[in-house]
Every structure is written in structure tokens, then in C-alpha cells.
Amino acid sequence: MEAKTEPIATRHAYGDALVALGEAHEDVVALDADLAVSTQSMKFGKKFPERFFNCGAAEAGMMSMACGLAATGKVPYASSFAIFATGRSYDQIRLGIAHNELKVRIGASHGGVSLGEDGASHQMIEDIALMRAMPKMQVVVPADYNQAYRTVIESYERVEGPLYMRFGRPATPVVYEEIPATLGSGVDVLREGSDISIFACGHMVHRALEAAGVLASEDGVEAEVLNVAIVKPLAAEAVVESLAKTGVGVTAEEHRVVGGLADAVREAAAEQHPVPVFALGMGDEFGVSGTGEACMEHFGLTAAGIVDRAREALLLKPIVSHPPIHGGRQ
């Protein structure tokens, strides 16, 4: 697969990579719940109709069917919108897939508020929290098409247990010029800096890079930008190493500030290097209808929003001063 250069939705990487996996591995099967055109799993369905099971609008049944398929030796990829792929079928994922530690991959598209016009009923903003809290489940939120493609390809062998992958609806700029060779630890330093650490995932990563540019030009602040694609298990060493260097952090996610990237980073910081970490994300509120971009702006999920949070966090930096506990340098 050629790396993409123009903006494209991460869900397209799910469909493209699924086809590649189907060609490479006979045990790969795919399921969807009447959203196969949107999630892009239909690409797999057209190529491998005998290995594709559309379950209709029945997400709970789909997850249990994935459990049965995995218990009988297949590697199921089950997809739907993030809202239905988690909330609608939580119990089925929990007992049938996670508790059994089965090799099921959940491809959740349309995560966050950027799906736009369908509004609050469809805008899933707590899926990362649900999946992160679930024992044995791993959570990946790729930043762009190229990383998403690698995420799906690597998912086949990355872990024997269950895996949750979150993709988005709108076309989003590429962050990686090539399809990365691996997700590695799941934390990539995309821009080095010594004044503040910006941790972002998914659609917020390119916005974090833009914010770092603003901070450099307007404030003379050198921000380190880290793409945290693997939210669970978090590569805490990489997070702490950056915080030890900068002494203050900001997280940015298209998700509630509870239970997602913010809490993952803060948990690591609180125990290993307690410095201020401010969160940007969805507060105690549901989404609204609008274009995807308008929704992101409405909730401040923008480069400007990250800059604001960074400036607030930087105010605390001289007040709260801790020596680094692990690694890093002063």
C-alpha cells in the first residue's frame, strides 16, 4: 500500500488494510452491523464474501458471534460506529471477548464529535474510557491514515488478546509521510521540545503539531509533541521521560477528559513524575449537530484550544517544581 499524502479518513485505512490481511491470512474474518459502507469493512466483504458476515443492526449479536468465531480458531474483525461497537455491546465484549482473552479486533469508526451532523446520539466520546477500563483490552487511536493502516496490519499479530481500534469519519491531514514500519511502543515524539509536553491521539495529533508552531512563534515556547497512539497499555516510560524534561504537560483528545488519554497520562505522571498535566477534551457534556469541523470548534478541540491549555499549564510550571524522579534531564 502506498502512503497517503492528501487528507483522508482513518476509517479508509481500516478497509484497505483489512483486505490486505484477508489476502495474507485465511483465518481473518470480518463482521459488521449494517454500517459496512461507512466503516469500510465492505471492501473486505466484496473481496471475501464467504468470510464476511453482516449481522444487520444487531451489534450485541455481532460481538457474541465474533466470540464464537474466535473460540473456533478464526481472527474476527468486528466493526461498527464507536458508539455501537462499545456502548451498545459492552457486556458482550466484556464476557465473550475480553474475559475469554480471545483474539478479536474491534474496528470502531466515527469516534468522537467530528462525525458531525448526526449529533449526540452518534458522537461517541467515552469509548476509550470504556475500553481502557475493561481488563485485557488494548486500545489504539491512530493519528492518520498511514498510522491507521499500520495499526490494522500489525493488529493481526500484535497481541493474542482483544484489541480496540478507533477510527474517524472526516478526512484528516496525514502526520506520517510514510506508512510507519511499526507502532513501536505506541508513543512517538513527533516534535522535540523542552518547555512543555503535548500528548495527543487521533484527530488531535495534527492539531497538536499546529499548536506547537503557534507556541513557538507567538510565545517562544518549544513544545514537545507526542502522538500517543496506544492508549492502553500506555508506554509510561516515554510519557514520564518527556515530562521529566519539560516539567509540565497538556493532553488533547476527541473524547471525554475522564478515563481516556488524559487520565492515562495523569496516572503515569501522578505516580512517577508528578507535575501539572492539563487536559483538553470533552467536558461533562454531550455533542451537538453540525459539520464535523464546526463541532470540533464548538468544543474547542482545535489547535487554538491546545494553545490555550498549554498557556494555562505553563503558568503553573514555575510554581510547582519537582525534580525528575525517572530518567530525563533537568
Next chain:
Amino acid sequence: MHLTPVPDPEPPALAGKEPSIAGLERYATILRINCVRMLAVAKSGHLDSSLSAADIVAALYHRELRHDPADPGWPERDRFVLCKGHAAPIQYAALAEHGYFPRQDLMGLRKVGSHLQGHPDMNRTPGVEVSTGSLGQGLSTCVGICLALRLDGLDGTAQVFGVLSDGDCQEGETWEGAAAAAHYEVPNLTAIVDYNHLQTDGTTEEVMDTGDVRAKFEAFGWDSVEIDGHDMGAIVEALRRSRTLRKPAAIVCQTKKGRGVSLMEDRFGFHGKPPSQEQATEALEELEARLAEQEEALQAGAASGEGGDGGS
């Protein structure tokens, strides 16, 4: 009161043969006895829900299921899924009877350190195909197993048997699974409903009437029959027939909760409640007396050359 399972006294005349109807009835009594013992020791669990399924489980494990305790992962084996996972003791009793693990393990039920969890756990207990315990999930899981077997070219060989409760039939997901089984025309699925009409809060008719479950499966495009779930001959016939059908088959078994133990049979108030020591003693006396009668009849039948069917 015996608190440890006794060795199975196999009548010599029956060794090596497919159990007769009377022989299966005797096995059902043995499974019931071990359920009472397990629950008396565990002081926790669902005894009456296990007893209502005892005849179904005995018919499956001692006659209809093609399985190999020495090779639990045999790809061509039939699959047994206890959708009503709270009846785990009856499956554990059957698995122990077949040597999937030592009978002595039964006494560890629901205790920390034991592999016998409160609900079946595929990663802990040999012979458990898939973990269950959340009602409604089992039938869809069975459909997934059937689809995988189809891809492996085994759907004409390996039958998938799921045992559901009336509570399962109240869960919406069960009907998602029923629709999927019909839509994908899985030929090797048998859903057995242990319809005992009692649930935690009362009778199913009071709590949430499931109506004509047989007709519901039929409306979903299944072959669907209703039988007396304590008539061993009818159970065996329905199970065997379901294997010959090239479509999903439902067997709605009218059963009595607590069947075989008079003090709780068809009586409300025992769901999820273990028997007291006195109740367990009374239950074991009743069941052991029945077992003695059944064995006597089997021996007499064998002696008179009736192939052991004389006790039914």
C-alpha cells in the same frame, strides 16, 4: 451425608454400550446427586436451575455428543454451550463423569483456587467451549461457532448444542442470534430451551411472559418442536432428529425447576439459593433411593436379556 462424589458404579452389563433410555435416566440421577453435593459444600449457586436441565445434559453428554475427553480440542467434536451459565454445576458434573477433570474437583465449586467458577470459564475448565453467564449471549455465540465450522468444512460433521433458559428467551440478543442462524442457514445448530417457568423474581408468566417460544423460533425460520424435557426418550429422539435437519433446530423442553428433588421441584424461591444442610440431606436421600431403584431395574433388565431397558 456424602459430601464427596462416589465412584460411578457402572453396571457391568452396560459397560461399553451406548446407554439405554433407562441408563441415561440413571446418569441423570448421578448428575443430580453430584449437583446437590457440590452446592451443599459450596453453600452457593443455582441448584434448581441445574436440576431442571439434568435430563437434557445427561442425554447430551452420555449419548448424543461426539466428544473426546482425552482430546478436548478435537476439531470435529460437537460443541456444547451452556447459554444458561448459572446452571454450571450440571455441566461440571457431566464433565467430571467423563474424566475431563477429577470428580474430587467438584467440591471446589465457587471457591478461590478452584477451576470451577460460578459460571463456566473456557480458560479454566477443560471441556468448557466458551465462557457464559450473561444471559442472551449464548445463542449468538453458537452461531459464530457454526460459521467458523462452516469455513473449516465441518458444518456437516460437528453439531453445536446450546442450552438456553427462559431468561435467555427474555433477552433481546437471543433473537438477534435466532435471526442470524436463520439468515446464514446454519445447518448444525440445536438450541435447547430448558423452559422451567421459574425465575428469580417469580414465574416467567408473572415476571415477563415469554409466550409461545416454540412458535417464536418457528417464526424466525427455525425447525421448532416442543417436548417434555424430563421424558428421556423424547429428548434423545429430538436431539438426534435435530442433527439430521439441514437448518437450525429449536427444542423447547417443558421442564420443572428443581426436578428430582421434591422439596424444591416446581417451587418458587430456590433460584440462586443453595440448599441448607437439612435440605441437602433430604434431597440426597431421595435421589440415592431413586438411583438404587434405577440400578436394580437395570440389573434385572440385563439379567433377563432386555439390554438394560427394563427400568424405564
